[in-house]
Amino acid sequence: MRSIPLYSAFVLLAALRPSAAQSIPPEIAEIRLRVAGIRAQMAEVTASAEYVGSLFTRDSTARLMVSGMRNPGMMAEFAFHSGGPPEFRDADDLSGRGVVIVPVAAWETGAFAVAALIDRWQAVGRPVVVIGSLAGKPELPTLRHLVPNGAPDGLRANATINEVANLIAAWTFYVEFVASATRHAWQPGILASIAVPNADDSNARVRFRAPGRAGAVTPIPAGQLGNQYLDRIDSLLTLAARPQHQALLQRAADSLRSARAAGHRLFVGACGNYLNRSVVADSIGSPFRPVLAQYEVVAPMLQRGARPGDALLWFGYYGYDCPHLQAAGPLQDANYKVVAVSDNLPPQFPPNVLVAVPLGWRLPEHVADVPFNGEGAGSASSVDALLHYLWLKRLVGTP
Amino acid sequence: MNSLAALTVRLAPIALLFAPPIHAQSRSLEIDELERRVTIIRSQLPQITALAEKYVKFLGRDGSGRLLISRRIDPAFFLEFLGRAGGPPDTQDADNSGVSGLALLPVRHWAGNGLGIASKVEELRSQARPVLIIGPANGRPELLLSNAPFIDNGAPTGDRADASINGIANMIVGWTLYTEVVSAATRDGWQPGVLLSVLMPGASAHNARATFKMPGVTPDPIPGGGLGTQYLDAIDTILTHAKTPVHITLIDTVAARLRTLRDNGATLYAGSCGHYLMEEIPHDALSSKTFSVLPAGGSVPMGTRASTRGDVMVWFGYGGYDCPNADVSRTFEDLGLRVVLASDHPPASPPSNVIAEIPLPWQLPDGIVPLPFAPKRMAPVSSVDMALHYIWLRRLLATP
Numbered sequence: 001m002r003s004i005p006l007y008s009a010f011v012l013l014a015a016l017r018p019s020a021a022q023s024i025p026p027e028i029a030e031i032r033l034r035v036a037g038i039r040a041q042m043a044e045v046t047a048s049a050e051y052v053g054s055l056f057t058r059d060s061t062a063r064l065m066v067s068g069m070r071n072p073g074m075m076a077e078f079a080f081h082s083g084g085p086p087e088f089r090d091a092d093d094l095s096g097r098g099v100v101i102v103p104v105a106a107w108e109t110g111a112f113a114v115a116a117l118i119d120r121w122q123a124v125g126r127p128v129v130v131i132g133s134l135a136g137k138p139e140l141p142t143l144r145h146l147v148p149n150g151a152p153d154g155l156r157a158n159a160t161i162n163e164v165a166n167l168i169a170a171w172t173f174y175v176e177f178v179a180s181a182t183r184h185a186w187q188p189g190i191l192a193s194i195a196v197p198n199a200d201d202s203n204a205r206v207r208f209r210a211p212g213r214a215g216a217v218t219p220i221p222a223g224q225l226g227n228q229y230l231d232r233i234d235s236l237l238t239l240a241a242r243p244q245h246q247a248l249l250q251r252a253a254d255s256l257r258s259a260r261a262a263g264h265r266l267f268v269g270a271c272g273n274y275l276n277r278s279v280v281a282d283s284i285g286s287p288f289r290p291v292l293a294q295y296e297v298v299a300p301m302l303q304r305g306a307r308p309g310d311a312l313l314w315f316g317y318y319g320y321d322c323p324h325l326q327a328a329g330p331l332q333d334a335n336y337k338v339v340a341v342s343d344n345l346p347p348q349f350p351p352n353v354l355v356a357v358p359l360g361w362r363l364p365e366h367v368a369d370v371p372f373n374g375e376g377a378g379s380a381s382s383v384d385a386l387l388h389y390l391w392l393k394r395l396v397g398t399p
Numbered sequence: 400m401n402s403l404a405a406l407t408v409r410l411a412p413i414a415l416l417f418a419p420p421i422h423a424q425s426r427s428l429e430i431d432e433l434e435r436r437v438t439i440i441r442s443q444l445p446q447i448t449a450l451a452e453k454y455v456k457f458l459g460r461d462g463s464g465r466l467l468i469s470r471r472i473d474p475a476f477f478l479e480f481l482g483r484a485g486g487p488p489d490t491q492d493a494d495n496s497g498v499s500g501l502a503l504l505p506v507r508h509w510a511g512n513g514l515g516i517a518s519k520v521e522e523l524r525s526q527a528r529p530v531l532i533i534g535p536a537n538g539r540p541e542l543l544l545s546n547a548p549f550i551d552n553g554a555p556t557g558d559r560a561d562a563s564i565n566g567i568a569n570m571i572v573g574w575t576l577y578t579e580v581v582s583a584a585t586r587d588g589w590q591p592g593v594l595l596s597v598l599m600p601g602a603s604a605h606n607a608r609a610t611f612k613m614p615g616v617t618p619d620p621i622p623g624g625g626l627g628t629q630y631l632d633a634i635d636t637i638l639t640h641a642k643t644p645v646h647i648t649l650i651d652t653v654a655a656r657l658r659t660l661r662d663n664g665a666t667l668y669a670g671s672c673g674h675y676l677m678e679e680i681p682h683d684a685l686s687s688k689t690f691s692v693l694p695a696g697g698s699v700p701m702g703t704r705a706s707t708r709g710d711v712m713v714w715f716g717y718g719g720y721d722c723p724n725a726d727v728s729r730t731f732e733d734l735g736l737r738v739v740l741a742s743d744h745p746p747a748s749p750p751s752n753v754i755a756e757i758p759l760p761w762q763l764p765d766g767i768v769p770l771p772f773a774p775k776r777m778a779p780v781s782s783v784d785m786a787l788h789y790i791w792l793r794r795l796l797a798t799p
Binding site: 068092094095115283 | 596598599600636637640646719720721726728743744745746747748749750756758759760761762763764767769770771775776
């Protein structure tokens with residue numbers, strides 16, 4: 001084991017003089033614009049949340065759902081996530097009632113799909129909430145509920161960054177739905193983070209609609225939780241935009257480029273909710289070969305043709321090793337180089353770790369405060385991880 | 400194609416999705432014809448339900464529970480029902496005489512085929528395997544086949560000229576029939592197994608356990624006609640989406656670009672990773688000169704590289720550009736092929752060699768008809784949609 005001085009923020013602070021002229025990475029600049037856009041259109045978000053809150057008040061069996069087949073990242077994000085809802089459902093399973101969330105990254109390429117999906121879900125009695133841009137939205141007569149993602153247009157050139165915006169908009173919508181439920185005098189169950197003692201036990205017991213006395217819930221005003229969530233995202237963007245952090249990202253990208261120049265292959269994998277599934281589908285024009293790391297990381301790399309000395313861009317969760325997946329030891333044993341990106345990174349790393357990039361988010365996430373749940377509601381970890389993935393993907397580039 | 404022209408194709412004016420056409424457009428003859436076929440198939444639903452009820456007792460017997468399809472008569476139809484998500488487990492080749500089951504004979508045309516089909520019917524019957532023919536009622540040789548159970552695909556004639564669209568109509572009949580077999584089975588007291596897409600969690604375990612007749616399960620009965628109607632409704636929906644003015648304009652524009660490239664010396668290839676088209680395109684290339692095919696879809700020997708540079712591949716993806724079973728995007732780029740991508744899920748950042756995209760109206764999950772038991776949905780529509788677009792483009796690109 002050796003420590004990595006380059007990783008240490010203290011050493012970085014001393015070694016790297018921030019340049020006043022250093023520009024903001026385009027990913028951060030664009031996401032800031034989207035956050036501002038969502039904030040400016042908060043009334044649209046709360047209107048959709050209020051519709052769902054009201055609907056669910058009348059139908060206690062209804063749940064939130066996403067198509068796991070069509071949106072595997074979004075499904076993984078909400079299926080079992082701290083700060084999120086229990087009993088989140090896969091819309092592809094036709095049993096059960098509820099509202100289907102359909103994200104669209106660009107109307108230019110997604111309008112057909114959205115039109116078809118609205119037809120399909122509404123035909124079986126499931127209302128649809130679309131997450132996408134107000135700008136460039138085609139006139140779809142069946143589209144009644146739109147959560148804006150703040151994008152300036154519906155063009156596919158912005159589709160990649162809009163994926164992050166959709167994730168932010170989805171969580172903003174969710175926390176506003178939580179607030180709406182309190183205004184209808186009921187309390188939604190919220191999953192606890194794994195960092196909380198007895199989380200497994202409490203998560204096994206929590207239900208989408210917490211049992212309780214009618215009228216015992218303090219109503220939360222519309223817009224309050226959504227703006228808190230967006231404030232947290234803005235804070236993470238500020239942390240990520242620090243010159244030291246930018247320099248570290250550049251160093252991580254350079255190490256991967258060097259590995260590639262030396263003839264090694266580059267892979268990417270993640271154990272966090274959203275990226276774990278979404279990187280797998282990102283095979284077009286990427287510098288990385290994606291691997292699905294469900295319960296282990298080395299076996300899927302071998303299946304994709306990895307050889308000793310190849311490099312992995314690894315997104316951990318709650319550390320380099322994830323709560324449900326050991327990464328550090330197996331990757332070292334297999335002699336793979338690693339760029340490790342995670343919150344809660346350990347102070348020392350095995351020698352195969354080229355660079356370690358700390359993420360700004362922390363467990364327990366406490367993204368938006370709710371009076372009935374000490375841990376709050378909403379999650380920002382996947383937004384932070386996805387931002388860094390897109391950022392590194394651009395910096396590494398294709399040869 | 401220059402980048403501006405490519406952009407014009409990519410930037411289909413989505414805002415006009417449901418707007419009336421500004422310029423005169425060509426109609427999609429294929430959509431009109433398939434809509435007519437669906438109407439005819441729908442009118443036969445009582446007979447289809449009755450046939451399903453007739454055969455379900457046979458299919459429920461031990462050892463007989465499977466569909467048999469003659470691979471020799473229609474390899475694309477065979478592949479459509481082989482290991483298909485939303486379809487039956489254990490489909491086998493009717494040309495293998497050692498396997499019991501209900502044999503489906505999909506007939507695309509009677510011209511030059513009647514005697515061979517009659518002979519196949521006799522052969523299957525002599526092996527105690529019941530036979531059901533799907534094909535054109537018009538032009539059917541009554542003397543030879545009047546006793547054979549039959550579902551009309553609605554073709555106006557039995558001529559060879561309609562073979563391609565009849566293949567699609569037969570596929571629609573096949574899936575409608577299968578939905579009715581499933582509901583008839585529940586009324587007969589047993590639950591058919593239905594395969595689950597590999598894109599779904601737990602698919603491997605589900606599919607390994609699935610048998611044509613699931614043992615020890617008695618489902619609630621599903622009324623006759625309901626599932627078939629839902630399947631035909633879904634087909635009508637994708638046809639409605641496909642004939643929106645902007646989509647027709649897009650297809651016309653793509654075809655015009657491809658004609659220009661061909662006139663400038665490019666070879667046009669076609670390929671797919673979807674079940675039906677994976678067999679249909681190579682077989683079609685034997686008689687149609689519009690598209691060429693690469694060996695094994697995209698797994699092309701290195702020696703072919705030089706000959707494909709600058710040529711165009713019209714690629715029908717499944718679930719995106721790179722399909723669950725075929726990682727083709729890098730291969731096409733390496734081969735120097737320009738690509739027209741027809742897919743349900745275009746990539747966010749297409750490689751620079753993708754010169755045009757055709758969004759397909761069908762969407763995952765492919766199985767479109769809800770079921771009250773696992774895997775909760777059945778009967779895919781993707782192959783109908785992809786094959787429609789293939790023959791549509793083929794007509795627009797046909798050389799005079």
